[in-house]
Amino acid sequence: xxxxxxxxxxxxxxxxxxxxxxxxxxxxxxxxxxxxxxxxxxxxxxxxxxxxxxxxxxxxxxxxxxxxxxxxxxxxxxxxxxxxxxxxxxxxxxxxxxxxxxxxxxxxxxxxxxxxxxxxxxxxxxxxxxxxxxxxxxxxxxxxxxxxxxxxxxxxxxxxxxxxxxxxxxxxxxxxxxxxxxxxxxxxxxxxxxxxxxxxxxxxxxxxxxxxxxxxxxxxxxxxxxxxxxxxxxxxxxxxxxxxxxxxxxxxxxxxxxxxxxxxxxxxxxxxxxxxxxxxxxxxxxxxxxxxxxxxxxxxxxxxxxxxxxxxxxxxxxxxxxxxxxxxxxxxxxxxxxxxxxxxxxxxxxxxxxxxxxxxxxxxxxxxxxxxxxxxxxxxxxxxxxxxxxxxxxxxxxxxxx
Amino acid sequence: xxxxxxxxxxxxxxxxxxxxxxxxxxxxxxxxxxxxxxxxxxxxxxxxxxxxxxxxxxxxxxxxxxxxxxxxxxxxxxxx
Numbered sequence: 001x002x003x004x005x006x007x008x009x010x011x012x013x014x015x016x017x018x019x020x021x022x023x024x025x026x027x028x029x030x031x032x033x034x035x036x037x038x039x040x041x042x043x044x045x046x047x048x049x050x051x052x053x054x055x056x057x058x059x060x061x062x063x064x065x066x067x068x069x070x071x072x073x074x075x076x077x078x079x080x081x082x083x084x085x086x087x088x089x090x091x092x093x094x095x096x097x098x099x100x101x102x103x104x105x106x107x108x109x110x111x112x113x114x115x116x117x118x119x120x121x122x123x124x125x126x127x128x129x130x131x132x133x134x135x136x137x138x139x140x141x142x143x144x145x146x147x148x149x150x151x152x153x154x155x156x157x158x159x160x161x162x163x164x165x166x167x168x169x170x171x172x173x174x175x176x177x178x179x180x181x182x183x184x185x186x187x188x189x190x191x192x193x194x195x196x197x198x199x200x201x202x203x204x205x206x207x208x209x210x211x212x213x214x215x216x217x218x219x220x221x222x223x224x225x226x227x228x229x230x231x232x233x234x235x236x237x238x239x240x241x242x243x244x245x246x247x248x249x250x251x252x253x254x255x256x257x258x259x260x261x262x263x264x265x266x267x268x269x270x271x272x273x274x275x276x277x278x279x280x281x282x283x284x285x286x287x288x289x290x291x292x293x294x295x296x297x298x299x300x301x302x303x304x305x306x307x308x309x310x311x312x313x314x315x316x317x318x319x320x321x322x323x324x325x326x327x328x329x330x331x332x333x334x335x336x337x338x339x340x341x342x343x344x345x346x347x348x349x350x351x352x353x354x355x356x357x358x359x360x361x362x363x364x365x366x367x368x369x370x371x372x373x374x375x376x377x378x379x380x381x382x383x384x385x386x387x388x389x390x391x392x393x394x395x396x397x398x399x400x401x402x
Numbered sequence: 403x404x405x406x407x408x409x410x411x412x413x414x415x416x417x418x419x420x421x422x423x424x425x426x427x428x429x430x431x432x433x434x435x436x437x438x439x440x441x442x443x444x445x446x447x448x449x450x451x452x453x454x455x456x457x458x459x460x461x462x463x464x465x466x467x468x469x470x471x472x473x474x475x476x477x478x479x480x481x482x
Contacts, residue, residue: 004465051443056414060447063415068446128413144413211454216446242442327467334440334467338411347413402420 004331005240012239012329019321026314032263036311039259040318043252043266047136047319048326049238050248054365055124055133058391063399065210067203072249073370074200078193079250080374083257084265085189088180088376095180103264104375105298107362108174109382112166116361116368117383119353121390124365125398127151127350131269131364134351135316139323141335147344148351155355156269157276160287160301166360167291177378188376195381196373216244239329256371265375267299267367268319269358271312276355278304299367301359342401350394357390404434409441410468417444418451425455425473437471438464445469 019041027034046052050072057069088101100106107113124130127148129137134152137145179188207213224230256266280286281304293301302312327333338344358364361383363372369387372380407424409417417439428435435457437448448471449459457473464470 051446053414053443056443059415064418064447064451066447066450128415142413212450214449214453214459216449242445331465332442332467336411336440338413340412343413343416398415399419402416402423 008240008329008331011333012325015321015325015328019318019325022321030311032311033309033314035262037314037318039255039266040315040320041322041325042255043132043315044136044139044319044322044324045326046243046248046251046255046322047132048140048323048332049330050243050245050252052245052248052252053133054130054370055128055391058121058388059125059395061203061206062392062395065206066213067207068245070203071200072245072252074196074203074249075246076249076253076256076370077373078196079253080256080370081189081192081196081376083254084260084374085185085192085376087257087261089185092180095178095184098181100176100178101375103260103297104178104377105265105267105363105367105372105380106176106178106375106377107296107298107300107368107372107379108171108176109379110170110174112170112174112360112362113368113379113382114386116357116359117386118390118393119357120361120364120368121357121387121392122394122397123155123350123353123355123357123390125350125391125394127347127354131272131354131358132319132366135319136323139320139325139333140327141333143335143337144343144347148347148354151348151351152355152358153272153276153279153351155352155357156273156301156359157280157285157287157355158352159356159359160273160277160290163290163293163301163359164288171360172292179376179378192373192376216242239326240331242330252370253374256374260371260374265298265367265371267363267371268312268316269364269367270299270302271310271316273359274302274304274310274312277301296362298372299358299363346398346401404436404472405432406436406438408438409444410438412439412441414441414443415447417441418447421448421471421473422451422455425452425457428475433475435473437473438468439471440468442467442469445471448473 023034053069057073060066091101092099134145134148224233290301361368368383421437452459452473456476458476460472462470
């Protein structure tokens with residue numbers, strides 16, 4: 001093996017061993033902590049290996065006429081919708097009674113959904129990544145992503161201060177639409193899958209109007225002559241070469257279904273808001289008691305309860321760590337420091353906008369979109385539409401900040 | 403000596419955007435542009451953007467999470 005590869009394998013093995021030790025330690029304290037840690041590692045690893053980015057999924061359609069990431073997102077949404085649909089059909093067999101699935105991300109729809117989507121869309125393009133994107137890039141060593149995350153925490157706190165206004169002037173009386181109420185389970189799933197397929201066709205049209213698309217050239221296939229050589233080739237595909245976007249999207253969608261089956265849909269801005277509120281409380285800047293949040297599902301604000309550990313903390317930190325371990329194995333970890341000052345301002349400002357948007361939109365590209373459309377909820381589509389609009393505005397802005 | 407564009411440290415999507423800007427500025431006689439980047443997603447997007455402007459991309463891995471992309475103007479017959 002080349003020396004570089006030996007180094008990468010050594011570091012990655014150490015990182016995964018540390019991840020395993022943390023799993024074992026948390027398992028003794030609380031099995032739920034351990035499970036969320038394992039899911040976090042999985043999500044972070046796949047995001048890193050697939051270079052899976054929700055911000056570029058939207059942005060690159062406008063900026064480059066390139067649909068790589070959006071195709072992966074659509075596949076992930078389709079896999080998620082089938083799995084969520086199956087689980088929800090067991091939870092709520094009689095949809096016409098107006099009962100909603102208890103833990104799916106079916107949320108009130110209104111102006112807050114639209115504005116949250118636009119602000120989040122602008123923010124993620126300015127910051128060069130959404131919340132999950134910045135989390136896995138933090139693990140890869142992007143300094144600007146740490147700045148964006150700080151902005152996100154600030155934006156969530158600002159959003160928490162205005163939450164009660166939004167609650168009184170809209171969210172508390174906003175309607176909740178769940179497609180199976182009208183269409184039944186099979187109908188809602190078919191309509192969702194057809195809509196995703198239609199968007200996929202739209203992505204292909206955008207790509208072909210913009211010109212050709214050069215596929216990534218795969219590594220030269222070498223005929224493996226022994227089982228050992230075959231295994232090395234498989235390990236290289238998983239741990240070293242970047243994943244193609246379709247398998248990455250499918251695995252993320254599948255992990256989301258598994259997490260939903262075990263507990264709840266994937267999402268974590270609620271947890272990050274808990275950190276923000278707790279940090280603000282330390283300096284006596286805590287927002288007032290937040291109305292209605294206890295009865296809303298998804299990534300709505302989580303008031304600080306004074307405890308440090310929470311199962312969701314292990315999911316968020318696990319995502320960062322999974323990406324870090326993945327980047328080490330692939331030799332893609334590097335501390336990257338932007339040379340231009342404007343990038344720090346962009347990352348911070350983009351983070352703040354994302355935080356405010358995720359607060360009133362009750363989730364980020366994961367909770368309010370990647371887990372909401374599979375919940376067969378109308379709020380997921382509304383958020384997505386305005387996320388796209390925000391990403392378009394953001395794309396116009398970044399072209400003016402060279 | 404080919405012109406070199408160093409976009410190391412840049413956040414997404416500036417590595418691709420600055421490469422496209424540089425390719426458009428390249429004068430008719432200049433045949434190649436080298437791009438040095440540490441941003442892995444650019445390896446997926448730059449080849450397509452370069453091809454649309456009539457350039458072929460070769461990726462060299464320089465190790466330590468850095469890549470060198472050599473973009474060469476294609477002849478008319480092999481062009482897009």
